[in-house]
Amino acid sequence: MKKRIGSLLLILALCFTLLPTAAFAEENGQSSKITITTVDELLQFAKAVDNGEYDGKADAVVSLDADLDLTGIAWTPIGSKFDTNGTLLHYFSGKFYGNGHTISNLDFSENYGKTEYPSFGFFSEVYGAEISGLTIQGKLDVSNSGYVYFGTVAGVAADSKISDCVSNVSFTDTDKYINGTAAMCGYAIDSTIEYCQNKGNFSITKDVSSFQMGGIVGLAQNSTVQYCANTGDMTSWTPCTGGIVGQLFQNSKIINCYSTGKMVPLGNGTTDFGGIAGIVGAGTEIRHCYFAGEMDLSQYTATTPYKRLGGIAGGVSSDTPVFENNYFVETENVPACFKYQDAGTEKTLDSMKTEDFFNEITAAGGKYRFNSNGTPLLPAPKYTVSFVVTPAELANVVIKVNGQEVANPVDLEAGTYQVEVSADNCEVFNSNITITADTATHTQTIAMTYRKSSGGDxxxxxxxxxxxxxxxxxxxxxxxxxxxxxxxxxxxxxxxxxxxxxxxxxxxxxxxxxxxxxxxxxxxxxxxxxxxxxxxxxxxxxKTAADYFADVPANSYYADAVLWAAKNGITGGIGNGLFGPNQPCTRAQIVTFLWRAAGSPEPKSMSSFSDVSADSYYAKAVAWAVENGITTGTGDGKFSPDATCTRAQSVTFLFRAIGKLVDSKAEFSDVLTDSYYANAVAWAVENGVTNGIGNGLFGPDNSCTRAQIVTFLFRAYQGK
Structure with a gap:
């Protein structure tokens, strides 16, 4: 039986007290394999674990095959049966595959801190387990004090693996003295946590006596945390707070992880607070990590130099940690680690988003990938793939994946790979092969047959x-x-x-x-x-729209439309690096936009409008528009190029250029069925170009801005 870890003294005592690690023998008979698609089935599974039906069953497979909403359920952790002496009676030790599904509205608050639940989370404690592909969303507002190992996925994970999981649970405490841990995994011992992300915000605004808080792991003992990310904010008094791990000790490692949330240390400098780890101990390693969040010192009352605050690690309890290739955002008076000034390298936040930074960290051993905003992306989890090569008599078989020779079997991410096989007396075979994860086993076997060479020269x-x-x-x-x-x-x-x-x-x-x-x-x-x-x-x-034009914010409704128009040569802006989104769009401008979107075809002849000179920038566009029945002008032999284009005119131009009649009618009180633009408005609504201005109105006579017109074009051509 496993002793309740929560009964041990935290911090120093934990450094010298090991969790019992006796092996559990599997029971004879068939392994358990179930699927969960409803809340009732989840609760039945939890009850079965509490009844001891999964004790020591490492071959048990549980597959979550649907998203579940736990609104209204006061959660009690799976495997939460302890006797009066604190001995854990029953636990889960099989494989729990979330398969990318989400358990939402998980309310931890009501039962947190109660003496019968010393280890708290979705699972209480797991031993020899594998948990993967699970997203948990919920809340934890502390209303009870107590000594609790809290982890969103598991309070305690021993000799286990947690991978590809996401925590979106915010932990809030404002008035209680609490002890224990808070993280995605509260206490990890002899375990691996990988490819995981925390999105929840943690806020502990009371000076607590004993607490470890981390985005991924609260307390890591002889464990590895790798390829993990924390994007949540942390405001804390706690003795050990880290963006990834609160306390890292006894040969534990943090590798290829990053934290981008805001860190707000509280107090007068008597606690350890770090961008990656709060405090590190003997035999620990932090490699290829970076902290790129804001270090907000507005509520920090310590005096400089800050001895227990660092961009990488807050404190060091031993002289033997290893730091390699770590980076942290520049903050005045905040070193990488006071005791180890070279634990990391300062960078500006902007420089962390550059290709140079990407090259620097990847060349030194990091394995980050980035999106267009410079934010690193977690690599996908890997799966075991076996290549079976036939015929069997082939000798000296060499398998290469994307040009690199691999062992067989090999761990690979799900995806498409170029696989090459060579062998004696065999033609070289080369093929693109798609590897997908088997949700039941996370393994895959790929069989390949090769033709023998005919021999000779x-x-x-x-x-x-x-x-x-x-x-x-x-x-x-x-x-x-x-x-x-x-x-x-x-x-x-x-x-x-x-x-x-x-x-x-x-x-x-x-x-x-x-x-x-x-x-x-x-x-x-x-x-x-x-x-x-x-x-x-x-x-x-x-490029983004902002790269083309300084007056187009990335989050504006028209940013994608302007980017499309700029990339396709439809608009070059109004000069000086500006697009002029709020300027009125003229009739000359909209026909020019349409003409360029059509590929700028040469008109057969120039138009005869008296107000369109042959050398104007829009002359060919107007001539093309007339030839194609898009416009006949405004009367009296004029086109009125400088007049502001109305909403009715804009959808009519678009409709005549690329639209088709639709069966539906425009359901706007200000669009008469016999108006010249009625069919155009009906087409525009059906094709998602516009839905009117609200209150059942289309606003046909309203003037249009350049941003609106380009957005109309973008929507129309995307659905063309």
């Missing part, structure tokens, strides 16, 4: 196709590793999120560039010459 020699190894911000793969002269070779290009292909070249053995044919969807082909070829590529960041 080759009359048609093959030549190597080499893809550059220094390609960043995207992947480039060839559909084969070797090809004969004259063969058609296909190159597949896939930019990372936020990037685009900037340049792709294929050169022969003499450095001459070969002709590439764009086949669309990121595929290019070339003819193989008589000799080795080299494929190289560069990827550039995708």
């Amino acid at each position: 080759d009359s048609d020699p093959t030549y190597a196709i080499e893809v550059g190894e220094d390609i960043r911000n995207g992947t480039v793969t060839a559909n084969r590793r070797y090809a004969e002269r004259g063969d058609t070779v296909t190159i597949t290009v896939k930019p990372d999120d936020g990037f685009k292909l900037d340049d792709l070249t294929v050169t022969d053995k003499n450095g001459n560039e070969l002709k590439l044919t764009d086949k669309g969807n990121g595929k290019y082909t070339f003819k193989m010459p008589a000799g080795k070829v080299t494929v190289s590529a560069t990827f550039a960041p995708e």
